[in-house]
Amino acid sequence: MNTSRHQIRFLLGRNIIETELNDPTTTLLEFLREQAELKGTKEGCAEGDCGACTVLIGELKDGRLQHTSANACILLLGMVDEKQIITVEHAALPEPHPVQRAMVATDGSQCGFCTPGFVMSMIGLQAAHADHGHESPPTREAIDQALAGNLCRCTGYGPIIDAARHACALPLSPDWQAMSCEAQTTLSAWGKEVRPLASHGKCGHFEAPRTSAALLKVLQQHPDATLVAGATDVGLWITKHGRPLSTLVHVGAIDELKTIESNDAGLHIGAAASLADAANALGALSPNIERVLLRFGGAQVRNRGTLGGNIANGSPIGDMAPILIALDARLHLSGPDGPRTIPLEAFFIAYGKQDLNPGEFLESISIPISDLNGFRCWKISKRFDQDISAVLGAFQLLIDGEQVHSARICFGGMAGTPQRAVACELALTGQPFNRATLALAQTALMSDFSPLSDLRASRHYRLRVANNLLERYWLDRIAGETQPDLYSSSMPGLLQHD
Ligand SMILES: Cc1cc2nc3c(=O)[nH]c(=O)nc-3n(C[C@H](O)[C@H](O)[C@H](O)COP(=O)(O)OP(=O)(O)OC[C@H]3O[C@@H](n4cnc5c(N)ncnc54)[C@H](O)[C@@H]3O)c2cc1C
Ligand code: FES
Ligand code: FES
Structure with missing residues (x-):
C-alpha cells in the first residue's frame, strides 16, 4: 500500500519512536536533548564542525544494515525517518563500551565535553572495521579519517588515537549484534511498506x-x-x-537519485548519493580526487552531504564543482517542463544565481570517462582536515608529444562562481608545454581572475597560489618532480597534519 504517513518513525537504540513532526526544522540534537532527555550527545558549535554531537545512524544499504556517523546538530529529525539512531547512551548499555573503557585506560578525556562524540566516531570505526572482517587494529590513516571531524581542546590527540587503536580492533559485542539484528528486521519491514x-x-x-x-x-x-x-x-x-x-x-x-554506475559513456552519480558513497567511484578517476575527497569535511559531513547538494548550493568554494568542470561533467535536471541536460559550467550563472528553474531539481551528474593521465587537482586550505578551500585548482591537459592538444582548467575560490581560466587555456593550447609557454600561461592566468580578499585568504594570496598550482602542474607532468604532499595540502607555513 502506497499511502503516505503523517508521523515520523525511527528506532532510538532498540525502541520504536512514532511521533508528530510539529516543526520541520527540528534538529536531531534538539529532539535527543530536549524531548528524549538523552543529554550525553553534546552541543559544541551547532554547525557540524566540532563533532561533539556525533551519533550513529543505522540504515539499510543494499538490504544490509550499516552504521555511519553524523552530526546531530545539523541533521533534521525528519531525515532520520525509518532509520536507527544510536547515541552514546545506547552504546554504553548494559555496561561501558570497550571504546569508553579504552578512553579511560589511555587518559583520553579531560573536560569530557568532546568525549561522547569521539566515542561515537570510534564505535562507528569499530563497526565498519568489523564489517570488513579486519582483525588487526585499524591503520593510523583510518583512525585519523574517522576522527578528523571531532575536535578536542584539552586532552591532545595522542591518548585518543591510542584508545582507538586498542578498542577499534575488538569484535562487536553480543549486545551490539543483537541490537543490530533487531534493527535490520524492523527497518526491512518498514522498507517493504513503501509509505512515504x-x-x-x-x-x-x-x-x-x-x-x-x-x-x-x-x-x-x-x-x-x-x-x-x-x-x-x-x-x-x-x-x-x-x-x-x-x-x-x-x-x-x-x-x-542515489545510484552510482559506470558505463562506456562515463560515470553517472545520482544527485542524492552521499559523498562517502560516491568517493570510491570518484576517487578511482584520479588519486588527486581521492585526496581532495578525504579532506572534504570530516566523515560525519561526507556520510550525509551529497554530490548534488555540493553543486546545487552554487558555492564558489565548493570542492567538487571545479574538479567536475575540468572533467567536462554534465548535469541532468528534471522539472515541470521535462528533463534537460546542461554542461556543469553553464549551471553557475553568477554568485548566488544558478540555472535552476522553479520546481526543477538536480537528478544526476555524468562525467565522461576520458584520458585522465593528465588530470590533477589540489585543494588549498588553512587547515588540513575539515576546512573549506581558499583555492582549489583542477587541470585537465591532453598533451600530444610535446604539444598541448587541449586544456580545461577550472578554479574554485577565485571568482563569484567556480570558473574556467579561459585565457590561460588559450595560452597553452597548441603550444609546446615548456618553460616559456608556462610563463605565458601564468601571465594569462593573472588576467582570468580578480579574486576577493576574505577571511580565508587575501586576493594576493589567491592569485599567487593559482599561479603556483599551474607551475606545480607543469613540474608534476613535465619535469616529473612530484611535489611533497606538505604543499599540496594546507597553506605553506601554516599548521600541518602530524
Ligand atoms: C563542517 C562542514 C565542513 C564542510 N566541508 C566542506 C568541504 O570541505 N568542501 C566543500 O565543498 N563543502 C564543505 N561543506 C559544505 C557542504 O557539506 C557541502 O556543500 C555538501 O556537499 C552539501 O550537500 P548536502 O547534501 O548536505 O546539501 P544540503 O544542505 O541538503 O543542500 C544544499 C543546497 O542544495 C540544494 N539541493 C540539494 N539537493 C538538491 C537537488 N537534488 N536538486 C536541487 N537542489 C538541491 C538545497 O536546496 C540547498 O540549496 C562543509 C560543511 C560543513 C558543515
Ligand atoms: S555541535 Fe559541533 S558538530 Fe554538532
Ligand atoms: S576533553 Fe575537553 S575538549 Fe576534549
Missing part, C-alpha cells in the same frame, strides 16, 4: 517522496519548498542564520 513521509505539522511541512516523479509533484504542490539532501548546508541556515523554512522536501528517500 508527508508530515504537516503546526509549524510547517516535511515531505520525503520515494520517487523522482513524486518529487516533481510535491514541488508543484509546494512551489516555495526548500529541497534538502544531506542538510550539511541547509542545517546551518537553520542553526546559524535562523532562516524560517516552512516546507522542507527531503530527497534522501529516493533510491533512484
Whole structure:
C-alpha cells in the first residue's frame, strides 16, 4: 500500500519512536536533548564542525544494515525517518563500551565535553572495521579519517588515537549484534511498506517522496519548498542564520537519485548519493580526487552531504564543482517542463544565481570517462582536515608529444562562481608545454581572475597560489618532480597534519 504517513518513525537504540513532526526544522540534537532527555550527545558549535554531537545512524544499504556517523546538530529529525539512531547512551548499555573503557585506560578525556562524540566516531570505526572482517587494529590513516571531524581542546590527540587503536580492533559485542539484528528486521519491514513521509505539522511541512516523479509533484504542490539532501548546508541556515523554512522536501528517500554506475559513456552519480558513497567511484578517476575527497569535511559531513547538494548550493568554494568542470561533467535536471541536460559550467550563472528553474531539481551528474593521465587537482586550505578551500585548482591537459592538444582548467575560490581560466587555456593550447609557454600561461592566468580578499585568504594570496598550482602542474607532468604532499595540502607555513 502506497499511502503516505503523517508521523515520523525511527528506532532510538532498540525502541520504536512514532511521533508528530510539529516543526520541520527540528534538529536531531534538539529532539535527543530536549524531548528524549538523552543529554550525553553534546552541543559544541551547532554547525557540524566540532563533532561533539556525533551519533550513529543505522540504515539499510543494499538490504544490509550499516552504521555511519553524523552530526546531530545539523541533521533534521525528519531525515532520520525509518532509520536507527544510536547515541552514546545506547552504546554504553548494559555496561561501558570497550571504546569508553579504552578512553579511560589511555587518559583520553579531560573536560569530557568532546568525549561522547569521539566515542561515537570510534564505535562507528569499530563497526565498519568489523564489517570488513579486519582483525588487526585499524591503520593510523583510518583512525585519523574517522576522527578528523571531532575536535578536542584539552586532552591532545595522542591518548585518543591510542584508545582507538586498542578498542577499534575488538569484535562487536553480543549486545551490539543483537541490537543490530533487531534493527535490520524492523527497518526491512518498514522498507517493504513503501509509505512515504508527508508530515504537516503546526509549524510547517516535511515531505520525503520515494520517487523522482513524486518529487516533481510535491514541488508543484509546494512551489516555495526548500529541497534538502544531506542538510550539511541547509542545517546551518537553520542553526546559524535562523532562516524560517516552512516546507522542507527531503530527497534522501529516493533510491533512484542515489545510484552510482559506470558505463562506456562515463560515470553517472545520482544527485542524492552521499559523498562517502560516491568517493570510491570518484576517487578511482584520479588519486588527486581521492585526496581532495578525504579532506572534504570530516566523515560525519561526507556520510550525509551529497554530490548534488555540493553543486546545487552554487558555492564558489565548493570542492567538487571545479574538479567536475575540468572533467567536462554534465548535469541532468528534471522539472515541470521535462528533463534537460546542461554542461556543469553553464549551471553557475553568477554568485548566488544558478540555472535552476522553479520546481526543477538536480537528478544526476555524468562525467565522461576520458584520458585522465593528465588530470590533477589540489585543494588549498588553512587547515588540513575539515576546512573549506581558499583555492582549489583542477587541470585537465591532453598533451600530444610535446604539444598541448587541449586544456580545461577550472578554479574554485577565485571568482563569484567556480570558473574556467579561459585565457590561460588559450595560452597553452597548441603550444609546446615548456618553460616559456608556462610563463605565458601564468601571465594569462593573472588576467582570468580578480579574486576577493576574505577571511580565508587575501586576493594576493589567491592569485599567487593559482599561479603556483599551474607551475606545480607543469613540474608534476613535465619535469616529473612530484611535489611533497606538505604543499599540496594546507597553506605553506601554516599548521600541518602530524
Ligand atoms: C563542517 C562542514 C565542513 C564542510 N566541508 C566542506 C568541504 O570541505 N568542501 C566543500 O565543498 N563543502 C564543505 N561543506 C559544505 C557542504 O557539506 C557541502 O556543500 C555538501 O556537499 C552539501 O550537500 P548536502 O547534501 O548536505 O546539501 P544540503 O544542505 O541538503 O543542500 C544544499 C543546497 O542544495 C540544494 N539541493 C540539494 N539537493 C538538491 C537537488 N537534488 N536538486 C536541487 N537542489 C538541491 C538545497 O536546496 C540547498 O540549496 C562543509 C560543511 C560543513 C558543515
Ligand atoms: S555541535 Fe559541533 S558538530 Fe554538532
Ligand atoms: S576533553 Fe575537553 S575538549 Fe576534549
